[in-house]
Amino acid sequence: MTLHIIVFLFFAGMLGGALNSVAGGGSFIAFPALLFSGVPPIPANATNTIALWMGTAASGGAYRRRLDVPRRVMIPLLSASLLGGLVGAFLLLKTPAHTFMRVLPWLTLGATLLFAFGKKLAGKRGSVIEEQTTGAALVGATLFQLAVGVYGGYFGGGMGIVMLAMLAALGMTDIHAMNALKSVMGFVINGVAVVTFTLARAVYWKHGTVMILGAIAGGYLGAHYAMKLPQVWIRYFVVVVGTAMTAYFFWRSY
Numbered sequence: 001m002t003l004h005i006i007v008f009l010f011f012a013g014m015l016g017g018a019l020n021s022v023a024g025g026g027s028f029i030a031f032p033a034l035l036f037s038g039v040p041p042i043p044a045n046a047t048n049t050i051a052l053w054m055g056t057a058a059s060g061g062a063y064r065r066r067l068d069v070p071r072r073v074m075i076p077l078l079s080a081s082l083l084g085g086l087v088g089a090f091l092l093l094k095t096p097a098h099t100f101m102r103v104l105p106w107l108t109l110g111a112t113l114l115f116a117f118g119k120k121l122a123g124k125r126g127s128v129i130e131e132q133t134t135g136a137a138l139v140g141a142t143l144f145q146l147a148v149g150v151y152g153g154y155f156g157g158g159m160g161i162v163m164l165a166m167l168a169a170l171g172m173t174d175i176h177a178m179n180a181l182k183s184v185m186g187f188v189i190n191g192v193a194v195v196t197f198t199l200a201r202a203v204y205w206k207h208g209t210v211m212i213l214g215a216i217a218g219g220y221l222g223a224h225y226a227m228k229l230p231q232v233w234i235r236y237f238v239v240v241v242g243t244a245m246t247a248y249f250f251w252r253s254y
Contacts (some may be wrong), residue, residue, distance in 0.1 A: 013214025017055025018222030046197035055215030084149015085189035112242030
């Protein structure tokens with residue numbers, strides 16, 4: 001790799017990690033950057049997953065004090081994330097990613113709308129995450145997270161927006177607490193995918209190492225400074241990112 005490519009991948013990883021720490025969508029920065037640097041599509045997807053996984057771990061460290069979820073809620077959600085990530089990673093290794101490109105714009109559109117209006121959908125009831133939740137609500141959230149996990153292990157672009165949308169619909173209102181839980185679930189989803197991709201030798205480690213360093217820096221700094229901003233600003237930022245991603249993928253796919 002040339003010096004220009006190294007610098008380019010580092011800053012792409014840093015921007016992707018920072019974006020994931022706040023709203024999601026970091027893959028839309030990191031994945032094209034790897035393609036541009038000469039990495040083939042499937043290895044680029046695998047390498048992107050590993051780099052941003054490390055960025056998610058760094059942002060989770062910054063958000064750790066905001067994570068306060070009952071074990072009876074956390075365990076099913078993490079189990080669904082683990083299983084979904086494993087299934088999605090195997091799907092990626094067996095099939096091309098083009099199929100999801102037709103579905104992706106509709107997914108990001110729905111997720112952005114759900115996040116934007118999730119508070120109204122939840123009404124005046126308390127959050128089923130922050131308070132005692134019913135069995136039906138927990139099953140619904142777990143099944144939804146299982147689907148998110150499959151998608152995240154397969155491609156993952158916009159996964160953060162989808163998880164934030166789910167948490168908003170479940171009644172969570174603290175955006176920093178939402179990002180903390182999102183970071184943990186994303187870490188599990190991408191973690192199992194990382195193991196699968198590594199065992200399959202689908203990772204370009206020279207490119208990946210540079211991007212990992214950038215993603216760690218971006219993930220931690222993005223989360224650290226996001227918590228200093230008013231929550232309403234972060235919410236608006238998430239909606240803007242989701243809208244931009246939706247428009248871009250509609251344009252690219254249709």
